Amino acid sequence: MIQDTATTSSKKLSFIDFRNEVLNDYRIARISRECSLLGRREVLTGKAKFGIFGDGKEVPQLAMAKAFQKGDFRSGYYRDQTFMMAIGELTAQQFFAGLYAHPSLEADPMSAGRQMGGHFATHSLDENGDWKNLTQQYNSSADISPTAGQMPRLLGLAQASKVYRTVKELKNNTNFSVEGNEVAWGTIGNASTSEGLFFETINAAGVLQVPMVMNVWDDEYGISVHAKYQTTKESISEILKGFQRDEKNKGYEIIVVNGWDYVQLIDVYNRASKIAREEHVPVLVHVKELTQPQGHSTSGSHERYKNAERLQWEKDFDCLAKMRSWILDFELEDENGETLKFVDSEAEIIAIEKESKKHVSLAKRNAWSSYLDEIKAELTPAITHLTNLANKSSNTSFITKLKNDLEAISEPIRKDILIACRKALRYVKDENFAEKTILQNFIKQQIGSGYTLFSTHLTSETALASTSISPLAPTYSSEKNLVDARVIMRDNFDALLKKYPEVLIFGEDAGFIGDVNQGLEGLQEKFGEARVSDTGIREATILGQGIGMAMRGLRPIAEIQYLDYLLYALQIMSDDLATLRYRTVGKQKAPLIIRTRGHRLEGIWHSGSPMGGIINNLRGVHVLVPRNMTKAAGFYNTLLEGDDPALVIECLNGYRLKEELPTNLGEFKTAIGEVETIKEGTDITVVSYGSTLRIVEDAGKELLQVGINIEIVDAQSLLPFDLNHDTVKSLAKTNRLLIVDEDVPGGASAYLLQEILENQNGYQHLDSKPYTLTAKPHRPAYGTDGDYFSKPSTEDVFEAAYQIMNEAAPTKFNSLY
Ligand SMILES: Cc1ncc(C[n+]2csc(CCOP(=O)(O)OP(=O)(O)O)c2C)c(N)n1
Ligand SMILES: [Mg+2]
Numbered sequence: 084m085i086q087d088t089a090t091t092s093s094k095k096l097s098f099i100d101f102r103n104e105v106l107n108d109y110r111i112a113r114i115s116r117e118c119s120l121l122g123r124r125e126v127l128t129g130k131a132k133f134g135i136f137g138d139g140k141e142v143p144q145l146a147m148a149k150a151f152q153k154g155d156f157r158s159g160y161y162r163d164q165t166f167m168m169a170i171g172e173l174t175a176q177q178f179f180a181g182l183y184a185h186p187s188l189e190a191d192p193m194s195a196g197r198q199m200g201g202h203f204a205t206h207s208l209d210e211n212g213d214w215k216n217l218t219q220q221y222n223s224s225a226d227i228s229p230t231a232g233q234m235p236r237l238l239g240l241a242q243a244s245k246v247y248r249t250v251k252e253l254k255n256n257t258n259f260s261v262e263g264n265e266v267a268w269g270t271i272g273n274a275s276t277s278e279g280l281f282f283e284t285i286n287a288a289g290v291l292q293v294p295m296v297m298n299v300w301d302d303e304y305g306i307s308v309h310a311k312y313q314t315t316k317e318s319i320s321e322i323l324k325g326f327q328r329d330e331k332n333k334g335y336e337i338i339v340v341n342g343w344d345y346v347q348l349i350d351v352y353n354r355a356s357k358i359a360r361e362e363h364v365p366v367l368v369h370v371k372e373l374t375q376p377q378g379h380s381t382s383g384s385h386e387r388y389k390n391a392e393r394l395q396w397e398k399d400f401d402c403l404a405k406m407r408s409w410i411l412d413f414e415l416e417d418e419n420g421e422t423l424k425f426v427d428s429e430a431e432i433i434a435i436e437k438e439s440k441k442h443v444s445l446a447k448r449n450a451w452s453s454y455l456d457e458i459k460a461e462l463t464p465a466i467t468h469l470t471n472l473a474n475k476s477s478n479t480s481f482i483t484k485l486k487n488d489l490e491a492i493s494e495p496i497r498k499d500i501l502i503a504c505r506k507a508l509r510y511v512k513d514e515n516f517a518e519k520t521i522l523q524n525f526i527k528q529q530i531g532s533g534y535t536l537f538s539t540h541l542t543s544e545t546a547l548a549s550t551s552i553s554p555l556a557p558t559y560s561s562e563k564n565l566v567d568a569r570v571i572m573r574d575n576f577d578a579l580l581k582k583y584p585e586v587l588i589f590g591e592d593a594g595f596i597g598d599v600n601q602g603l604e605g606l607q608e609k610f611g612e613a614r615v616s617d618t619g620i621r622e623a624t625i626l627g628q629g630i631g632m633a634m635r636g637l638r639p640i641a642e643i644q645y646l647d648y649l650l651y652a653l654q655i656m657s658d659d660l661a662t663l664r665y666r667t668v669g670k671q672k673a674p675l676i677i678r679t680r681g682h683r684l685e686g687i688w689h690s691g692s693p694m695g696g697i698i699n700n701l702r703g704v705h706v707l708v709p710r711n712m713t714k715a716a717g718f719y720n721t722l723l724e725g726d727d728p729a730l731v732i733e734c735l736n737g738y739r740l741k742e743e744l745p746t747n748l749g750e751f752k753t754a755i756g757e758v759e760t761i762k763e764g765t766d767i768t769v770v771s772y773g774s775t776l777r778i779v780e781d782a783g784k785e786l787l788q789v790g791i792n793i794e795i796v797d798a799q800s801l802l803p804f805d806l807n808h809d810t811v812k813s814l815a816k817t818n819r820l821l822i823v824d825e826d827v828p829g830g831a832s833a834y835l836l837q838e839i840l841e842n843q844n845g846y847q848h849l850d851s852k853p854y855t856l857t858a859k860p861h862r863p864a865y866g867t868d869g870d871y872f873s874k875p876s877t878e879d880v881f882e883a884a885y886q887i888m889n890e891a892a893p894t895k896f897n898s899l900y
Contacts, residue, residue: 098415098417098423102423102425105345105410105425106410106425106426106435108145108169108345108406109406109407109410109432109435110435110438110439111145111165111168111169112141112142112145112165112403112406113403113435113436113439113440114168114175114439114442114443115137115138115141115164115165115168116138116141116376116403116439117175117439117440117442117443117444118136118164118175118178118179118443118446119136119137119138119164119376119377120138120377121179121443121444121447122134122136122178122179122182122200123136123377123381125179125182125183125447126182126381127381130183130451130494131182131183131184131200132184132199133199133200133380133381133382134182134200134201134380134381135161135162135199135200135201135379135380135381136161136162136164136201136377136380137161137162137163137164137165137201138375138376138377139302139373139374139375139376139397139401139402140162140163140165140300140302140342140373140402141165141402141403141406142342142343142344142345142348142402142403142405142406143298143300143340143342143348143370143373143402144163144165144166144169145165145166145169145345145348146345146348146349146351146352147166147268147270147298147348147352148165148166148169148170149169149349149352149353150352150353150355150356151166151170151221151266151268151356152264152265152266152356152360153218153219153220153221154217154218154219154220154222154260154261154264154265155221155222155265155266155267155268156222156223156224156240156265156266156267156268156631156634156635157203157221157222157223157224157267157268157269157270158223158224158233158234158236158237158240158267158268158269158270158631159203159223159226159233159268159269159270159271159298160226160230160233160270160271160272160275161201161202161226161228162201162270162272162300163203163270164178164201164203166270167203167223170221171221172192172203172205172221172223173193173203174446175442175443175446175447176190176446176447176449176450176453177190177191177192177193177450178200178446178450179446179447179450179451180196180450180453180454181193181194181196181198181199181200181201181202182200182450183196183450183451183454184196184197184199184200185450185453185454185457186536186537187457188668188670190450190453190454192204192205192206192670193225194225194666194667194668195536195668196536197537197665197666197668198225198226198228198666199228201226202225202226202227202228202666203223203225203226204223204224204225204226204666204667204670204671205220205221205222205223205670206667206670206671207222207634207670207671207672208669208670208671208672211545211546212543212544212545212546212547212669212672212726213545214258214259214636215258216257216258217258217259217635217636218257218258218259218260218261218265224236224237224240224631224634224671225663225666225667225671227658227659227662227666228658229654229658230271230272230274230275230278230305231271231275231276231278231279231280231281232280232654232655232658232659233269233270233271234269234271234278234280234281234283234284234624234627235280235283235284235623235624235626235627235628235630235631235655235659236627236630236631236634236655236659237267237269237284237288237295237297237627237631238267238284238287238288238291238293238295238624238627238628238631239627239628239629239630239631239632239633239634239635239639240267240295240631240632240634240635241266241267241288241291241293241294241295241359241365241631242291242293242628242631242632243259243260243265243267243631243632243634243635243636243637244260244263244264244265244266244267244293244294244363245263245291245292245293245294245363245613246263246587246613246632246637247259247260247262247263247635248260248262248263248264248363249263249611249613250584250611250613250614252584253584253585256585256636258636259635259636259637260635260636263294263363264360265294265360266294266295266296266356266359266360267293267294267295267296267631268295268296268298269284269295269296269297269298270298270299270300271297271298271299271300272299272300272301272302272305273299273300273301273302273303273304273305273310273313273314273319274304274305274306274308274310274313274314275305276299276313276314276319277305277313277314279623280623280624280655283621283623283624284624284627285297285323285326285335285367286619286621287618287619287621287624287628288335288365289326289333289334289335289365290619292333292363292364292365293363293365294359294360294363294364294365295359295365295366296352296355296356296359296365296366296368297365297366297367297368298368298370299319299320299367299368299369299370300342300370300373301319301342301369301370301371301372301373302373302374302375303317304375304379304385304388304389306379306380306383307379307383307385307387307388318369319367319369320337320339320367320369323335323337323367324337326367328364333364335364335365335366335367336355336358336364336365336366336367337366337367337369338351338354338355338366338367338368338369339368339369339371340368340369340370340371341370341371341372342370342371342372342373342402343372343373343400343401343402343405343406344405345405345406345409346409348370351368352368355368372400373402374397374400374401374402375397376397376398376401407432410425410426410432411425411426411429411432413425455494458495458496458497458500459495461497461500461529462489462495462500464525465489465500465503465504465525466486466489466490468504468518468521468522468525469482469483469485469486469489469503469504469507469522470486471518471521472507472511472518472519472522473486473507474518475514475516475518475519476510476511476514477514478510478511481510482507482510482511485503485506485507486503486507488503489503497529497533500529501526501529501530501533504522504525504526504529505526507522508522508523508526539668539669540664540665540667540668540669541664541665541702541703542664542703542705542727542803543664543672543674543725543726543727544669545669545726547724547725547726547727548725548726548727549705549721549722549724549725549726549727549729549755550727550755550756550803550806551725552721552724552725552752552754552755553752553754554717554721554752554753554754554757555720555747555750555751555752556751557713557717557745557746557747557751558745558746558747558751559743559744559745559746560746563743564743564744565741565742565743565744566741566742566743566744567738567739567740567741568711568712568713568737568738568739568740568741568742569600569601569602569604569712569738569739570744571712571713571716571742571744571745571748572600572602572603572712572715572716572733572738573597573601573602573603573604573605573606574744574748575716575719575720575748575749576588576602576603576606576719577606577609577748578748578749578750579719579720579723579749580606580609580610580614580615581749582749583638583723585636585637585638586614586637586638586639586640586723587613587614587615587616587632587637587638587639587640588603588606588614588615588616588639588640588642588678589615589616589617589618589625589628589639589640589641589642590617590618590625590641590642590643590644590678591617591618591619591620591625591642591644592617592644593615593616593617593618593642594607594612594615594616594617595607595617597615598642599644600680600735600738601738602733602738603615622643622648622649622651622652623651623652623654623655625641625642625643625652626641626643626652626655626656626660626675626677627655627659628641629641629673629675629676629677630655630659630660630663630673630675631673632675633672633673633674633675633728634663634671634672634673638674638676638723639675639676640676640677640678640719641675641676641677641678642677642678642679643677643678643679644679644680645679645680645681645688645689645735646679646680646681646682646691646692646693646732646735647681647688647689647690647691647693648688649677649679649681649697649730650693652677653696653697653700653701656677656700656701656704656730657700657701660673660675660703660704660728661700661701661702661703661704661728662703663703663728664703665703672726672728673728674722674725674726674727674728675728675729676719676722676723676728676729676731677704677728677729677730677731678719678731678733679730679731679732679733680732680733680734680735681732681733681734681735681773682732682734682735682736682773682774682775682825683734683735683736683773683774683775683825683870683874684735684736685863685865685866685867685869685870686863686864686865686866686869687862687863687864687865688862689735690735690825690863690870690874691862691863692773692824692825692826692858693826693827693830694706694708694801694824694826694830694831695826695827695829695830695831695832695833695834696830697730698801698802698831698834699834701730701802702802703728704727704728704729704730704802705722705727705728705729705730705755705800705802705803706729706730706732706800706801706802707729707730707731707732707753707755707799707800707801708732708772708773708798708799708800708801709731709732709733709734709753709773709799710734710737710761710772710773710774710776710777710797710799711734711737711740711742712733712734712737712738712742713742713743713745713751714753714799715731715733715753716745716748716751717751717752717753718731718753718755719731720749720750720751720752720753721752721753721754721755722755724752725755729755732773734773734774735774736774737774753799754800755800755803756800756803756804756805756806756807757799757800757805757806757807757809758770758796758797758798758799758800758804758805758807758809758810759796759797759799760794760795760796760797760809760813761776761780761795761796761797762780762783762793762794762795763794764783764792764793764794764795764817765792765794765816765817766791766792766793766794766817766819766884766888767791767793767794767817767819767820767821767884767887767888768793768794768796768810768813768814768816768817768819768820768821769783769793769794769795769796769821769822769823769880769884770796770798770810770820770821770822770823770835770839771795771796771797771798771822771823771824772797772798772799772801772824773824773825774825775823775824775825775875776795776797778823778875778876778877778880779793779795779823779880780795781877781880782877782878782880782881782884783795785877785881786881786884786885789885789896790895790896791884791885791888791896793817793821793884794813794816794817796809796810796813798835801831801834801835804834804835804838805838805839805843808842808843810838810839810843810845811839811843811844811845811848814839814843814845814848814849815848818848818849818850818851819849819850819851819853819887819891820836820839820840820845820849820851820853820854821853821854821855821856821880821883821884821887822835822836822839822853822854822855822856823855823856823857823875823880823883824855824856824857824858824875825857825858825863825874825875826857826858827857827858827859827860828855828857828858828859828860829857830857832855832856832857833855835855836853836855839853840853850891851887851890851891852887852890854883854887856875856879856880856883857875858873858874858875859872859873859874861873882899885899886899
């Protein structure tokens with residue numbers, strides 16, 4: 084049953100200590116509140132673009148921070164500034180640096196201005212990109228903006244503790260866990276619990292029994308929409324009652340508490356922490372009666388949708404106001420009959436409030452000047468270069484105007500500087516003197532430093548970047564050992580599980596039966612349920628398990644049963660996984676491997692190959708499309724030596740085909756970002772990947788019979804594609820290009836075309852119009868005929884290649900039709 088809280092604090096503090104702690108808490112909360120108030124002003128006066136703050140949620144966060152221990156992880160949302168301040172991971176100055184988007188990790192450790200304010204993070208990686216000891220610090224996984232997007236990752240962060248407690252071989256991984264005692268703390272707004280990701284995570288955590296404390300900050304609203312439109316019975320704890328554990332069944336501990344009740348909250352969080360930490364039981368804390376003193380964000384005012392009565396209630400129940408009254412009213416009689424109080428008079432509280440206000444105001448000013456000083460340091464040389472340019476140029480007046488306009492901007496940004504300089508360059512395009520070169524170099528340098536500030540760390544830039552890992556060819560025994568290709572997967576995973584105790588594989592049917600294609604056959608029995616496991620049918624949280632566990636030093640391989648169902652997980656892959664390194668400027672990573680199988684089978688949902696959509700959404704994740712199981716196994720072996728996340732798509736129709744079993748299982752490596760020429764030829768370069776390659780190879784043989792010799796290039800790795808630019812070398816030889824895949828027209832084939840023609844300058848070598856041969860724009864129809872008419876066939880490839888040759892040499896290759 085839902086329990087009420089007891090009032091006794093488990094901590095036996097002397098009164099003075101207790102008093103100091105209470106007043107210090109109040110000080111932190113006041114600082115946080117002043118940040119919110121001043122933050123809103125900064126946005127409304129135009130110094131910052133958008134603000135979303137934690138006012139009205141301060142007190143429960145103070146309590147949560149007390150129970151939060153080193154090694155623990157937070158996965159939360161934009162209201163948590165007080166919590167971050169209370170654990171010592173956010174100062175008022177950093178808060179404002181984030182608001183101004185100061186592009187410096189020193190100024191804004193959360194994201195160096197890459198994320199809007201209110202997205203919190205700590206640093207898991209040091210300056211070399213190596214793991215820090217996460218058990219010695221407070222940890223916050225980097226927030227994302229999509230509501231409830233923090234939930235799937237939270238599951239994995241919690242599960243990691245369970246894995247560390249269970250898997251004996253991991254005892255020495257002391258950077259990440261002390262016997263699995265770490266709790267993952269989630270925070271979410273009441274309205275965001277309407278998202279499917281919330282319910283999926285809640286269910287999965289109950290099934291997995293992981294140390295997760297899920298906090299719902301309930302202020303009855305989601306922007307302007309009241310709880311009656313959000314939640315059945317208007318109460319998340321009410322409707323989740325069935326999850327409550329009892330004598331017979333495992334489940335959750337569910338606790339309800341009012342967000343303005345400091346004493347109760349401290350007790351609740353002590354209890355929640357203990358249950359999760361010691362018993363590995365998930366806890367839901369529904370924190371009710373919270374408020375939004377300034378409304379939702381700087382985008383609007385809540386007077387538009389809250390009535391006078393509600394607004395008055397929010398004033399009366401403002402958690403900080405309530406805490407203040409409690410401090411003022413608190414009296415305790417000691418054993419000598421003397422009355423103990425926190426403060427002798429209100430003046431003491433007012434002094435704290437004044438001091439907090441001053442502190443925040445100074446922090447704001449310091450943050451602004453530090454932000455502006457950096458820009459001014461770039462402005463000074465720009466003005467000098469423009470002045471010198473104007474003096475030399477025949478267009479003096481135009482350039483001087485640009486310079487004067489730039490100087491007139493009282494608080495310039497980098498964009499203003501570059502606009503003036505780049506426009507000035509146009510005025511001297513027909514002139515030549517040293518000052519022009521100086522300006523050109525300055526512009527290039529500014530664009531270069533802009534790249535460093537705003538575009539680095541999309542993928543790993545450490546020594547472990549998977550593109551820098553050297554390939555290693557598979558070796559074979561002297562007598563040819565041909566096996567069903569799924570055996571290669573199985574035996575290679577066996578070798579990997581042996582080699583890396585931190586590797587875990589999980590997914591639908593991945594455990595007991597060893598995956599639907601037997602690529603994991605017998606491995607659960609051999610390595611245990613903690614390492615090879617079945618999951619529920621819940622792709623987004625399978626992904627979240629992977630992300631969270633990878634963020635805590637494990638090497639999860641999350642299996643999505645079929646490529647077509649990846650779309651359920653694509654949002655979280657795109658929003659969370661693909662942006663993680665980028666949004667933390669290389670301070671967090673999740674080197675998760677996602678294993679799936681797809682392409683050619685049959686039907687609308689079992690033969691899709693939506694590669695264009697996938698690669699467009701997943702910049703930041705490698706996307707690998709091996710043509711056979713040896714190549715696929717080689718990719719897993721490479722990825723585990725590196726620290727990038729990746730999606731590996733195995734060929735669904737390849738598991739029963741014969742391949743030779745390598746002897747160096749777990750060791751041979753397929754290069755990432757390299758193409759492979761699988762058939763040499765002279766007439767047309769045909770680029771393809773995955774299952775379609777077999778069709779292209781068949782067509783290649785038939786084309787030879789009519790005197791057309793195609794060269795076949797296996798793309799293998801779509802993200803990144805062909806880092807050595809080998810495809811254009813083939814094109815330089817054949818001068819003709821055909822790209823074949825089974826995506827929709829304009830999908831991944833268009834991406835490859837752009838890579839080859841534009842990035843590799845392939846257009847220079849073309850003697851014929853380049854072609855793409857793809858599937859139809861609709862999903863593939865079922866059955867063999869459905870497939871034949873939906874996707875490229877051998878005849879289609881033959882005829883596409885033949886037509887190219889017919890156009891080039893019509894007399895030699897007479898038209899077929
Ligand atoms: C997926 C998604 N949909 C919509 C939004 C826009 N949005 C931002 S906050 C918010 C309301 C969230 O309300 P609640 O979860 O109760 O949190 P609160 O702000 O009240 O603390 C909405 C709709 C978003 N960020 N992400
Ligand atoms: Mg809300």
